[in-house]
Amino acid sequence: MPENRMADAQALGLNPEKVEQLLTRVQREVDEGLLPAAQVAIARNGKVGVFESYGAAKPDSLTAIFSATKAITSAAAWLLFQEGKLSEDERVADIVEEFGTNGKDVITVQQLFTHMAGFPHAPFAPTQWPDKKERYGRFSQWRLSWEPGTRFEYHPTSSMWVIAELIERRGGQAYTDFVRQRVLDPLHLDNLIVGLPAEENERALPCEHCGDALTPDDYKKMGMPVPPETEVTEEAILGFNRPEVRAVGVPGGGGFATAADLALFYQALLHGGLDGTELWTEETRTSARRIRSGDLTDLMFNKPANRGLGIIISGDDTRNYRGFGKTNSPEAFGHNGAGGQLAWADPATGISLAYLTPGHDRNTVREGRRGVAISSIAADCA
Numbered sequence: 001m002p003e004n005r006m007a008d009a010q011a012l013g014l015n016p017e018k019v020e021q022l023l024t025r026v027q028r029e030v031d032e033g034l035l036p037a038a039q040v041a042i043a044r045n046g047k048v049g050v051f052e053s054y055g056a057a058k059p060d061s062l063t064a065i066f067s068a069t070k071a072i073t074s075a076a077a078w079l080l081f082q083e084g085k086l087s088e089d090e091r092v093a094d095i096v097e098e099f100g101t102n103g104k105d106v107i108t109v110q111q112l113f114t115h116m117a118g119f120p121h122a123p124f125a126p127t128q129w130p131d132k133k134e135r136y137g138r139f140s141q142w143r144l145s146w147e148p149g150t151r152f153e154y155h156p157t158s159s160m161w162v163i164a165e166l167i168e169r170r171g172g173q174a175y176t177d178f179v180r181q182r183v184l185d186p187l188h189l190d191n192l193i194v195g196l197p198a199e200e201n202e203r204a205l206p207c208e209h210c211g212d213a214l215t216p217d218d219y220k221k222m223g224m225p226v227p228p229e230t231e232v233t234e235e236a237i238l239g240f241n242r243p244e245v246r247a248v249g250v251p252g253g254g255g256f257a258t259a260a261d262l263a264l265f266y267q268a269l270l271h272g273g274l275d276g277t278e279l280w281t282e283e284t285r286t287s288a289r290r291i292r293s294g295d296l297t298d299l300m301f302n303k304p305a306n307r308g309l310g311i312i313i314s315g316d317d318t319r320n321y322r323g324f325g326k327t328n329s330p331e332a333f334g335h336n337g338a339g340g341q342l343a344w345a346d347p348a349t350g351i352s353l354a355y356l357t358p359g360h361d362r363n364t365v366r367e368g369r370r371g372v373a374i375s376s377i378a379a380d381c382a
Helices: 003-011 016-031 066-082 109-113 132-141 158-171 175-184 198-203 216-221 234-241 259-271 282-288 364-379
Strands: 037-044 047-055 192-194 208-210 255-257 342-346 351-356 359-361
Touching: 003 016, 003 047, 016 037, 016 047, 016 364, 037 259, 037 364, 047 259, 066 158, 066 175, 066 192, 066 255, 066 259, 066 282, 066 342, 109 158, 132 158, 158 175, 175 192, 192 259, 208 234, 255 259, 259 342, 259 351, 342 364, 351 364, 359 364
Parallel strands: 208 359
Antiparallel strands: 037 047, 037 351, 192 255, 342 351
């Protein structure tokens, strides 16, 4: 890392040796040819102290952040809670009448944000969103897989489509416009985009799959269950290389960003805003980070779900199963994304991290270990 850039890191109280260790770890898979590109950024005190790009990535390259988008969509909705325009205990069907079919009329707003709503596998093609007839038709067709509120099961995209609809109805404008005008523009985050305009496509790194997938035998030897099949297939991932899909701004996974702007977004979640602009009050931020999933467990790992209002809370010593590093504090919060995208902030140190790559490692264990290693070093950089 050039000396002048290291000075930026030191000015924010970051440890130069730890920063170098982090950058070496991020660069490793790119140098080895496993990943085509990567970006990493660390921010603190409302400013970026570390921002590096590797492989095909340039400083202005945009990467699909997938489920890390959920925190952005959720934070936009926090403004509606803060303004008294939306309440967690409201029934969704009282706001979106088309949704209240097939037993879904009992689902509350809070259950959408905490993956306790009971319809994790509901199908919805991104390109259906702009057509309200198709959109509401899908809402109406969806059926429950289990009784809302009785368990936790990750909803990859379904619940977030409904949250986007809530934003439109209670916010009074298109969901992507609300996110841009009420959140990203005031924070001057021009390189964090939900709903990618056609003219920005040339900056977006194409998603690609890398490496070999583990076999059921491989998982058995490691004493791990084979991950269940979800809607996050290779085909679905590659769909985000299509301009018409990127333009939709899928609320549960369609954001694009540089690592620098994503790290700054988490600084805003830590402090309420950036550069003197406050969006979220301390009361709102504290409330959003309160765990609402109780003692429910993530059945994939049999670990506590630890869900706040659209974000994941680090919590206990099993935090590495939730996308955090072993050295993160229990108060750290964030949301990772498919392909190994990392995004979190830690109130204990004031650090926020963003790690992005367009290379989706088919070896999910290697990908997971990489994320834990990067987060563990980053969390120790103060």
